[in-house]
Amino acid sequence: MINIITALQCEARPLIDHYRLRGNAKQSAFRCYQNDELRLVISGIGKLAAATATTYLASSDTQTSSGWLNPGIAGHADHAIGTPLLAHKLIDAASEQQWFPGIVIPAPCASETLTTIDRPEAEYRPGTMIDMEASGFYAAASRFQSCELIHSLKIISDNRHQGTDQITEKNTTALIHDNLSTIDAIIDELQTLAHQQNRIEKAPIESDAFMAQWHFTTYQQNQLRGLLRRWHALNLPAAPDPNNFSQLTTSKAVLKAIKEHLDRQPVHFYEANR
Amino acid sequence: MHRLIYIEEAVADHPRTKAICARFPRATKVYCKHYGEVFNRKGQNFRLQKQNPALILAHKHKNHVLNAPDGYGIGGQRNYYFSHMLNCLYDCRYCFLQGMYRSANYVIFVNYEDFQQAIVDTAREHPDEALWFFSGYDCDSLAYEPVTNFTDEFLPTFSQLPNANLELRTKSLQIRTLLNTEPFDNCIVAYSFTPAALSQALEHGVPSVEKRIEAMVKLQQHGWRLGLRFDPMIYQEGFEKDYQQLFEQLFSRLPAESIHSVSLGTLRTPKAFHQNMVNLYPEEKLFAGRFDEQRGMITYAKELEEQMTHFCYDQLMQYIPQSLFFACTPPE
Numbered sequence: 001m002i003n004i005i006t007a008l009q010c011e012a013r014p015l016i017d018h019y020r021l022r023g024n025a026k027q028s029a030f031r032c033y034q035n036d037e038l039r040l041v042i043s044g045i046g047k048l049a050a051a052t053a054t055t056y057l058a059s060s061d062t063q064t065s066s067g068w069l070n071p072g073i074a075g076h077a078d079h080a081i082g083t084p085l086l087a088h089k090l091i092d093a094a095s096e097q098q099w100f101p102g103i104v105i106p107a108p109c110a111s112e113t114l115t116t117i118d119r120p121e122a123e124y125r126p127g128t129m130i131d132m133e134a135s136g137f138y139a140a141a142s143r144f145q146s147c148e149l150i151h152s153l154k155i156i157s158d159n160r161h162q163g164t165d166q167i168t169e170k171n172t173t174a175l176i177h178d179n180l181s182t183i184d185a186i187i188d189e190l191q192t193l194a195h196q197q198n199r200i201e202k203a204p205i206e207s208d209a210f211m212a213q214w215h216f217t218t219y220q221q222n223q224l225r226g227l228l229r230r231w232h233a234l235n236l237p238a239a240p241d242p243n244n245f246s247q248l249t250t251s252k253a254v255l256k257a258i259k260e261h262l263d264r265q266p267v268h269f270y271e272a273n274r
Numbered sequence: 275m276h277r278l279i280y281i282e283e284a285v286a287d288h289p290r291t292k293a294i295c296a297r298f299p300r301a302t303k304v305y306c307k308h309y310g311e312v313f314n315r316k317g318q319n320f321r322l323q324k325q326n327p328a329l330i331l332a333h334k335h336k337n338h339v340l341n342a343p344d345g346y347g348i349g350g351q352r353n354y355y356f357s358h359m360l361n362c363l364y365d366c367r368y369c370f371l372q373g374m375y376r377s378a379n380y381v382i383f384v385n386y387e388d389f390q391q392a393i394v395d396t397a398r399e400h401p402d403e404a405l406w407f408f409s410g411y412d413c414d415s416l417a418y419e420p421v422t423n424f425t426d427e428f429l430p431t432f433s434q435l436p437n438a439n440l441e442l443r444t445k446s447l448q449i450r451t452l453l454n455t456e457p458f459d460n461c462i463v464a465y466s467f468t469p470a471a472l473s474q475a476l477e478h479g480v481p482s483v484e485k486r487i488e489a490m491v492k493l494q495q496h497g498w499r500l501g502l503r504f505d506p507m508i509y510q511e512g513f514e515k516d517y518q519q520l521f522e523q524l525f526s527r528l529p530a531e532s533i534h535s536v537s538l539g540t541l542r543t544p545k546a547f548h549q550n551m552v553n554l555y556p557e558e559k560l561f562a563g564r565f566d567e568q569r570g571m572i573t574y575a576k577e578l579e580e581q582m583t584h585f586c587y588d589q590l591m592q593y594i595p596q597s598l599f600f601a602c603t604p605p606e
Contacts, residue, residue, distance in 0.1 A: 088278055088304050100304070100312045102319075102377075103278060104326040111278070111302055146319040193322060200321075200556060226552070233562035263564035266511035269475040 001066040001194065002187050003057045003141075004040040005050055007133045010169040011072050012042050014177035018184070029056055037191065047092070047116050047136030054140035065197035067149045067190030068141040071183055073172055074114065074131040074154035077124035081162055082175055084182045085129060087114035087152040092135035094118050099138050102148035105189035108182050114152055120164065129154050149193055153186055155179050204228035206240045213242045214251040224251075227258045234265050276301045280312045280330040280379075290384040291331050294421055298329070308332075313360070314377045321554045323378035324365055329421075334358075334383035338392035342408055345542075348462075348501070348535045348600045350406035350439070354396060356389050357412035358382065358424055364414060364445060365478035367560050368506055371412065373547025380413075382422055390431045397438040407432075410443025410464075419448035426451045433458045443503060445480045447489045457497040462534045464501025465490055467524070469516035472508045476560060483520065487527050494532040502528075505539030505602045507582050509563065509574055517586050525593040536594055538586050539602030540579045548572035 006012040012033070015021070021033035021040055030053050031042040039061075043053030050070070079085065088111040090099040103111065113128040116135035124130065134152040141150045155175045158164045176183070203225050210216070216224055231240045245254050279301045285291045286305065295303065306312055309332035342353035360381040361371055372378070383389070397405055409415045409428070419425060425442065429451075432440040439460045452463065468476065470483045481489075490500055502524065510516065543551065545567060552561045566575050573579060583601070590599060 088302060089306075098306070098311060100280070100306065100315075102323055102379075103328070104322055106326070107277075113304070142317050146317050146322065147315070148319055148322040197319070197322070200554075226556075229556040230562040233557050233559050235559070262562070265563070267509060267559060267563040269510050269559060270471045 001061060001063045002038045002190055003054075003061065003066055003068050004038060005043050005053050005057070005068070005070045005133070005137050006040065007043055007045050007050065007072055008169075008172065009042055010172045011176050012040055013173050014180060015040060015071070015183070018180050032057075038187070043133065043137075046132055047118070047134075047139075049136070050133035051136035051140040054137050055143075058141070058144040061144070063194070063198055064201045065149065065194045066145060067187070067194045068137075068145055068151070069183075069187060069190065070134055070137040070152040071176065072131060072133065072152075072154055073157035073167070073175055074129040075124060075158040075164060076112070076129045076156050077126060077160050079112070079129075079156045079159060081156055081159060082178060083156045084109040084179045085112040085114075085154055085156065086110070086186070087112065087129070087134060087154065089113040090134050090138050090152065091115040091128070092139070097135070097139075099135075099142065100147070101138070101151055102146070103151070104148045105151075105186065105193065107189075108185040109153075112154075114154060124160060129156070149190060149197075151186065151190070153183060204232060204240070206242070210240075210242045210254065213246070214248075214254055216251045220251050220255060223255050224258075227255065227262060230262050231258070234262065234267070236265060276329045277326070278302050278304055278328045280304045280306055280309070280328060282309055282330075282332045283307060285331055285333050285384050288331075288333075288384050290386065293423075294329075294331060294382065294384070297421055301329075309381055312377075313379055313381055314375050316376070318376040319554075320372050320376055320378045320550075324372075327361070328379045330379050330381045331384055332381055333385050334388065338389045339396050339407070342406070342411070345539065345602045346408065346411070347406060347602070348441070348537055350404055352400060352403055352405045353408065354405065355408040355411040356393065358386060358389055358409070358428075359413035359418060359422060361412070362414050363417040364480045366480065367476040367478070367551075367555060367558055368508065368541060368543075370543050370547050370551075372554060373543060373550040380418070382418075386427050390428065393431055393438060394435065397435045401437060404437055404439060406439045406441060408441045408443060410441070414444050414446055415442035416444040416446040416448045416452075419446070419451060423451075425455070429455055429458075429461065432461055436460060441501065443501075445477070445486060447481050447485055449489050449493055452493060452498060453496050457499070459499065461498070462501045463490075463493050463498050464503050464535070466503040466505065467520060468504070468506075468508050469513075469520040470523075471516060472510065476508065483523065487524060491527055494528060499534040500528065500532050501534050502536045503539075504586060505537055506541035507538060507586060508541060508560070509578060509582060513582060514585055518589055521586075521589050521593060530594050530598075533594060533598055535598050535600055536590055537600040537602050538583060538590070540573060540583060542568075542571045542573045545570055545572055 347353040
């Protein structure tokens with residue numbers, strides 16, 4: 001799953017159309033759109049709104065690992081209008097707090113520092129993009145996800161030569177629309193990473209069958225998942241089957257029996273060559 | 275090729291920072307106040323970062339030389355380690371670094387002179403004793419040599435300190451500097467090995483056993499003293515044959531006279547690190563076998579440890595005198 005936070009409806013519109021997102025009428029606190037792979041929330045302007053919307057989305061995320069993206073527009077003194085830039089460092093101007101997203105994806109564009117300000121400023125800050133949401137988004141998202149899966153992608157909307165007074169809803173939509181291929185490439189990469197992580201973190205398929213047959217405490221459930229993962233890692237010919245332990249009456253005895261079974265198994269790293 | 279280089283503001287103008295950055299002209303430089311802002315923060319994933327590690331250039335302020343852990347040594351009474359770099363280019367599934375750090379980014383501490391001074395000071399504190407300094411604890415000593423220039427920078431320090439022995443522990447083929455340097459007695463180039471099939475399965479990105487042996491032969495011919503490290507020994511059913519073949523392969527190419535020391539160590543990982551490693555790689559066969567807990571360390575079962583150690587020891591004694599052998603085992 002990829003979670004997307006945009007500040008404005010005009011930033012979201014090209015994404016809603018491109019990914020064929022449907023409005024989610026059940027969610028009323030924010031305007032939410034989704035398909036099977038993506039969820040998008042329009043937060044409104046400002047870092048507090050962005051943080052709240054991010055938390056709102058995270059609270060209903062059922063995946064252990066999801067990608068998070070905050071696409072939008074930003075100002076920069078020097079970069080040309082329409083340039084897409086991934087944030088490699090986020091600064092909250094008010095608190096001076098900094099974050100460093102882990103860029104492990106092969107990003108399709110250059111990167112830049114991004115400073116989030118609380119209210120519009122007359123002058124551009126040197127060497128940084130400027131927006132009003134990213135620090136709120138990142139601070140909130142990083143509570144739920146590791147930093148490699150959280151990114152802000154900004155399209156330059158104004159600079160020293162063409163100021164904020166020329167930003168309109170129409171050209172904001174056009175800027176996002178013109179960079180859909182870049183956004184798409186990042187979403188693709190984040191999806192790949194999130195899928196990898198979810199595969200790793202997924203509970204073994206047999207867990208439910210065991211838990212239906214015996215009562216495991218939360219601690220024991222973790223133990224059970226660990227043992228079943230070991231079972232799969234060993235590539236044993238037979239899959240774990242609760243029926244093979246049906247003579248045991250307690251979950252403790254089942255865990256002990258599985259562990260003893262696994263401890264007896266030989267380890268081979270190269271079956272094919274033996 | 276690094277896409278990003280994080281640089282502590284304090285070392286932005288350091289000549290070594292500039293030299294390293296010059297090797298990556300296309301990398302974007304990102305400045306931070308302290309490397310800890312980027313490295314090993316909560317909410318980082320080692321496995322994800324390992325796919326594309328960034329480089330971090332930083333200043334090490336203290337603890338340039340540290341006492342080596344128990345069982346990490348080759349017979350010396352005073353053992354130290356120093357780490358000009360944190361993390362490794364290689365991706366060995368048994369390596370404790372992946373359990374110790376949340377970040378797989380490479381940190382290079384560019385203030386080599388402070389490390390060198392600490393080494394000199396430590397050696398002078400014990401002028402009548404032979405000290406051992408290990409450089410391959412938090413990283414591979416040679417693997418990043420083209421970027422760090424580590425041996426070129428540190429060998430002169432040790433060549434001037436007769437009571438300070440340096441062990442370069444490595445799996446790398448980056449031996450050009452060593453081959454261009456006059457060997458001296460108090461430096462040992464120690465290569466780590468597991469049997470070839472295990473290496474293929476578990477040591478990702480590491481040069482093959484054969485290539486490492488070729489590098490050792492070149493070093494031996496040049497006159498460097500060599501070490502062999504079988505630490506950790508890795509178990510699989512039929513390990514006897516695996517290790518027997520490895521020893522035959524090594525000692526058929528390396529004359530015993532060229533060997534300074536041979537050490538054996540069992541797989542042992544602090545419990546918390548081990549759990550982190552299992553969580554990162556739950557599908558990994560290495561962690562799926564039987565492990566026991568001994569004194570806060572996760573190890574193979576004691577009887578298996580003893581079986582492996584005795585077998586490998588007996589095999590090694592066919593090739594080397596007992597005086598060259600060292601067991602890397604923490605005290606009971």
